[in-house]
Amino acid sequence: MDAHQYCQERAAASGSSFYYSFVFLPADTRRAITAFYALCRELDDVVDECHERAIAETKLNWWREEIGRFAAGVPEHPATHALFDTPQGRTIPAALLLEIVDGMAMDLDGQRYPDFKSLNLYCYRVAGVVGEVAASLFDGERSADDRAIRRYAHELGLAFQLTNIIRDVGEDARRGRIYLPQDELVRFGVAEADLLNGRDTPEFQTLMQFQYARAIACYDRALAVLPAGARRAQRPGLAMAAIYRTLLEEIRRDHFPVLRARVSLTPLRKLWLASKTWLLT
Template sequence: MSPDEYCQQKAAQSGSSFYYSFLFLPREKRLAITALYAFCREVDDVVDECTDDSVARNKLAWWRREVTAMTAGNPSHPVTQALAPHMTRFKLQARHLQAIIDGMEMDLDQTRYLDYPGLQKYCWHAAGVVGILSASIFGYSDPATLQYAEKLGLALQLTNIIRDVGEDARRGRIYIPVNDLQQFNVKAADLLKGQYSEDFVKLMQFQAARARAVYQEAYALLPPADRKPQKTGLIMGAIYHTLLDEIERDGFHVLQQKISLTPIRKLWIAWKTYVRN
C-alpha cells in the first residue's frame, strides 16, 4: 500500500463528512487534503484510543519528532510521507501541524473549559489551524480568506461539540463551557450520567445559535474572488450546518446517541453546494 493509499483508506474508513467534500478537488489538491486529514485523524486517535495518558503523551511526542523529521526530508510514517511533497507546494507550515498536536495535548491536560474564550483557544488548535492549512491547499488570492477559514473551522468544531456531547462525556470530557452550564442550570454530572432535560435542550439551543452565528461570521469574511477555489470549505460548511439542523430537529438527543447524515445525503449536499458555488 502506498502512502497516498494509506491516507485514502484512513479518510474513507472514518466516515467523516469531510471525505465527501474532497471528491470534487483536482487530484493534487485531493491528495494533499486527504494526507492532512489523515494526519489529523492519526493524532486525534492517539488521545481517543489510549487509556493511559503517559502512553498518549509519548505517542504525541513521537508525532512531534515525525513532523520535524518530515520537514528535514526524512518522514517515516505513511501519512507524513504522503504529506511531505505538499508542504512546499501549498506553503504549509510545520508550526501549524505542531499546533494541532498541541490541541491533542490539551485534551490530556484539560477536560473542562470555564468560558467561551477558553473553549475558543482549544478550538483554534483542534480546528481553526486545520482551516488555515486547508485553505492553503484549496488556494486563495486574498489573505482575508485565511480569516474565513479559521472562523469556519471554529464553526465546524462547535458543531462537533454539540454532536458529540454524550460521547465526550463518556470519555470524561465536557467541552460546553462551565459558565454556560451554570447559566442554564445544567450540572456536569447530568452530562456524565446522560441525563436529558428541558434545561439541557435550552442549553443546546444556545450552543447551536452560537455555532450558527459563527458560520455566518465565517461566510461574511470570504472574499468573493476566492469563493470558487474555496468551494470545498463551503461544502464542509453546508454538510455540517445541515447536521446541526438535523440535531436540533431531533430535539438534541445527543447524550445517548450520535446523530449523523447518511452518505447519500452528504453526497447530495456536496454536489448541490458545488454546483451553486
Template sequence: MTDPHAYCQEKAASSGSSFYYSFMFLPPERRQAITALYAFCREVDDVVDECHDMQIAQAKLDWWRMQVAQIYDGAPEHPVGQALQQINKQFPLPREQLLEIIDGMQMDLQQTRYLDWKALQLYCYRVASVVGLLSAEIFGYTNRQTLKYAHDLGMAFQLTNIIRDVGEDARRGRIYLPIDELQRFNVPARQILDGQHSDNFRELMAFQTQRARQFYDQAFAQLPDEDRKTQRPGLVMAAIYRTLLDEIEADGFQVLDRRTSLTPLRKIWIAGRTWLRG
C-alpha cells in the same frame, strides 16, 4: 512498502467523516494534499481517543512531533508524514501550524473541562481553525481575507462537533461545554455524565447552536468573491454540517444518548448540489 498517499486515502475513506465528501470533487493534486492533511489530523486525534494510558498517549504525541520535524528536515517514518513531505513541495504548510494541531490534542490529555468560552476557544482554534487555515493554503486563495473565513469556519465546525458529540464525549469523561455556561443554564455536570435530558439542557444546547451559527454566518460574510470558487470544499463541508446542526435541533437536542448523523447518500447529494452552485 506502503504507498503514502494510498494509506492516507484509506485513512480518510474509512473514517466516514463529512470532510471526505467535501474534497471528493477537487483536482487530483489538491485532493491528494488535503487527504494527507486530513489523515494527519485523524492519526493524532486517534492517539487521544483510542489510547487509555496517559503516558503512552503522551509518548505517541511526542513521536508525532518528531515526525513533523522530519517532514521538514529529514525522512519521516510514517506514511502520513511521507505524504505530507511530498505534498509540501507544491503546497507549503507552516510547520508551526501542524505542531499547533498536536498542541490541541495535548489539551485533551491535560484537561476534561473548560472554565469558560475563552478557554474553549483556544482549544477549538488549535484543533479546527488551524486545520481550516492549512486547508485554505491547499485550496488556494488570492485575498488574505479568506484566512479569516477559514478561521471562523473551522470554529463553526468544531462547535458543531461538540454539540453532536456531547454524550459520546461524556462517556469518555469529557465535557467541552464551558463550566460557567453550565452554571448559567443550571445544568450540573453530573446530569450530562449520567445522560439525563432536561429543559435546561435543551436551552443550553440551543445557546451553543446559536454560537455555532454565528460563526458560520461570520465566516461566509468574510469569504471574498474572488476566492469563492477555490474554497468550495469548505462551503460543501459547511452545507453538510449546517444540515446536521438543523437535524440535531429538530430532534430536540437528543445528543446525550445518541449521535445524529447524515447518511452517505445524503452527504453526497448535499456535496454535489453545493459544489455545482459554486
C-alpha cells in the same frame, strides 16, 4: 502499501464529512488534502485510543519529532510522507502542524473548560488551524497570509468544532469529557451529573439552544468574510459547511437528542450536499 494509498484508505474508512467534501477536487489537490486529513486522523486517534496518559504523551512527542523530520524533508510516517510528496503539502509551515499537536495534547489535561475563552483556544488549535491549512491547500495561488481567507478559515473551523461538541455531548460525557464551558453550565442550571447521567432536562435544552446559536453565528461570519473571488477555490470548505450546518439543523429539529444518541447524515446525503454546493458555487 503506497503512502498515498494509505491516506486514501484512512480517509475513506472514516466516513467523515471532510472526505465527501473533497472528492471533486483535482487529483493533485485531492492527494494533498487527503494526506493532511490522514495526518489529522492519526493525531486525533492518539488521544482517543490511548487510555494511559504516559503512552499518549510519548506518541504525541513522537509526532512532534516527525513534524520536524517533515520540515527537514525526511518524514517517516505514511501520512507525512504523502503530504511532503505533494507540492502544496510540503509548503505547510511546521509551526501550524505543531499547533494541532498541542491542541490534541489539551485533551490529556482534564477535558474541562471554565469559560468560552479557554474553549476557544482548544477549538483554534484543533479546528481553526486545520481550516487555515486546508484553505491554503485548496487555493495554492492565494497567499497564506491573506487575512480574509484566514479569518474565514478560523471561523469555519470554529463552527465545525462547535457542531462536533454539540453532536457528541453524550458520547464525550461517557468518556468523562465535558467541552461545554463550565460557567455556561452554571448559568443555564445544568449540572455535570445531568450530562454524565444523560438527563435531558428543560435547562439542558435551553443550554443547547444557546450553543446552537453560537455555532450558527460562526457559520454566518465565515461566509460573510469570504471574498467573492475566493469562493470557487474554497468550494470544498463550503461543501463541508453545507454538510455540517445541515447536521446541526437536524440536531436542533430533533430537540437535541445528543445525550442518548449520535445524530448523523447518511453517506448519500453528504455526497448530495457536497455535489450540490460544488455545482452551485
